[in-house]
Amino acid sequence: MALFGRRKKKDEAPVEEPPAPTLPPAPPVDAAGLRSMEDHRAYLLEQVEQLPAFGQLLLDALDLSICEDIESDVDLPGFDNAAMDGYAVHAEDTAGAAEDSPTTLAVVGEIAAGDWSEEPLPPGTAVKIMTGAPVPPGADAVVPYEQTDRGSEDVVITAAVRPGQHIRRRGEDVSEGDLMMRTGERIGPRHIGLLAAIGVDKVMVRPRPRVVVLATGSELAEPGLPLRNPAQLYDSNSYLLAAAARAEGAQVFRVGSVGDDAEAIRQTISDQLVRADLIITTGGVSQGDYDLVKSVMPELGLTDFCQVAMQPGKPQGFGLIGEDRVPMIMLPGNPVSAYVSFEAFVRPVIRKLMGLEPLFRPPVRAIATHLIRSTPGRKQFARGLVTTDPGGRRSVTAVGGHGSHLVSNMARSNALIVLDPDVDVVPAGSPVEVWLLDEPS
């Protein structure tokens, strides 16, 4: 026993390291080691939260998702008012009036829209009234100009009116307490009109997500600049995905492209974290020796790289990056693969961030105009051109080949033809599922 042996103090319990954070357990894979498209999509969505709501001026809330139920605290109209320009009267004073037996009433004044008076209208008199102006107490009908001589001192009335005629009743459009909008609805122009009408100038909404887009690959050149050598190609992915994300309502920062250089990738991603609600990259997630995104990103956060049972779009990556665990979706580098992956995974994530429902494009059916072949075991996304006849019946024709580098076919398409993994052929004339790419939802 050591003479001066140091004893551990009882209250100095060993410091327990907090468990290293990890992603949730990954979804199962099939016999070929592939994850289903639906499982991967659900896995991403479960790890992404809706952005926090904030107050926005009404007009700037267009197209955003409202985060509060809005009840009206006013009636619309707010008061009984004239539906036409004319004369407010006691209806009974016009009884029997007709072209050949007109009634004459004394005109006691004039009420314009915006005028307010509590003065009751004496029986046997009329008051000139403009459309939208408040009907005075006692008056219960409006005689339109067309059924009068438009008199100023007295007015000659040539038709009888019923009680309530040509009057818009207080509250007949909206009653105080009526629900105007419900949490989760997307605010369109007509909602903005309604909210303004009940006096609302600000609403709680989820903001437009800040989406950073960059492409990776040493072969990429910036459009508008000359190629540095004949093996280069122009970066189209970052443009394509930036535009697609913007079309979904995101606020997009296109960073452009970064070469196959671990330090450059690390640095660029780290720099972008501060302004990103979501980072999208393309390239570098496959099996190749230069697939650096896949090798670098695990240093910067929690990552998941997998193969998805879909074509195109098999190699996929996801991460929660940096201290703030910013979601990052790492897509394959072929333009068509990147775009199909955007539709399958990124668009639903953007919609979840924005609080928009439905998260997915509603699958619709179209009749195949020709035989379509698929690769069994993979969910197939072919580019298609959908036409709709006046009755709403849709037909679809595949556009060009399966090659995931064929960007001109993609530009000519307006839909994805979606074939489940168990389908190998669709005969001409059969219905197929399509995603309509340019429809709002």
Added chain:
Amino acid sequence: MALFGRRKKKDEAPVEEPPAPTLPPAPPVDAAGLRSMEDHRAYLLEQVEQLPAFGQLLLDALDLSICEDIESDVDLPGFDNAAMDGYAVHAEDTAGAAEDSPTTLAVVGEIAAGDWSEEPLPPGTAVKIMTGAPVPPGADAVVPYEQTDRGSEDVVITAAVRPGQHIRRRGEDVSEGDLMMRTGERIGPRHIGLLAAIGVDKVMVRPRPRVVVLATGSELAEPGLPLRNPAQLYDSNSYLLAAAARAEGAQVFRVGSVGDDAEAIRQTISDQLVRADLIITTGGVSQGDYDLVKSVMPELGLTDFCQVAMQPGKPQGFGLIGEDRVPMIMLPGNPVSAYVSFEAFVRPVIRKLMGLEPLFRPPVRAIATHLIRSTPGRKQFARGLVTTDPGGRRSVTAVGGHGSHLVSNMARSNALIVLDPDVDVVPAGSPVEVWLLDEPS
């Protein structure tokens, strides 16, 4: 005869005043003095020019109309390249290779995406190659990793490849000279991807029109502020129309509301001319004593006030205002009338300014779920809710009453039910024309 009578000099010809500018002859009216909706729309469109084209950065051209035919000046792909990671070979060197009789080739190097060399591949050798990297001269196929031992010095190949296999041929997507986009097409995300891919970074487009929106009426109060008296109501029109114009792609300046005061209206409109490609007002165009827009605007430009055979939306005004003849559309003041008029007249004008086709919403058919009545002699626009079954068959139900002040019904609708002037009743189960309000086109 006067002694000193002054004689006109022969060379002093009388100065001829240039003819006062006028609007083109107005369209005809029917027996009731009403102009048809279609005639009025055509009359407005004939007086509005497309905005001049300007060069815009590619990503900012999203949703705009392109004003040039774009031909590719490159091939896509720009060079023969590997469709998979593997080894570029002379296909004939793999003849007979199989799992049980592999072929071994010497590996002479490695080609990454973006590398360029004119060095031909010697027969009997292989070069490691990454997806997208240029296939060297002489090589005519790629053996994917999966059919090799991934060797570095030598590679063992276990399957034969055909000439051309796993190679993407130069120009197979796009050939130099191919037409990529045609004047007048609207630029969507996939077009942006295609244009970037061929190296385009700027395009000629028509800009977003600057649209000034204001409402008139002394009864109007600004949402968010208290009403000054119980006869006031909140200005919803300027919000509704600003949002609707923005949803169509315009750059919108909502001026808010101005009271029924001739000088204020004159001054506000004059002030806005400098930043407007189009001015939209609501209110003040009917027959009432306070309809000041109608009385003031002729002082500021060329104007046309008329009654259109439609319901709602009968009173309409148009003008070319100020020295620059800025188009101005003066809509009625009831919110539903204003919105229907926006759809009928303003939206087509905005689309013409932007160079977008088609100018009008494509009329589609829906089956009426119940009997719908109309007012003969007027084109009827009822608010409707269209539902679509998975096969694309549409049904429509009218939402609420005809009152042009009913903004809550309008907010719940997604379509206008459009009934021609000669229709007085549509039986349940019959097809009717609808305009789908939230569809892009």
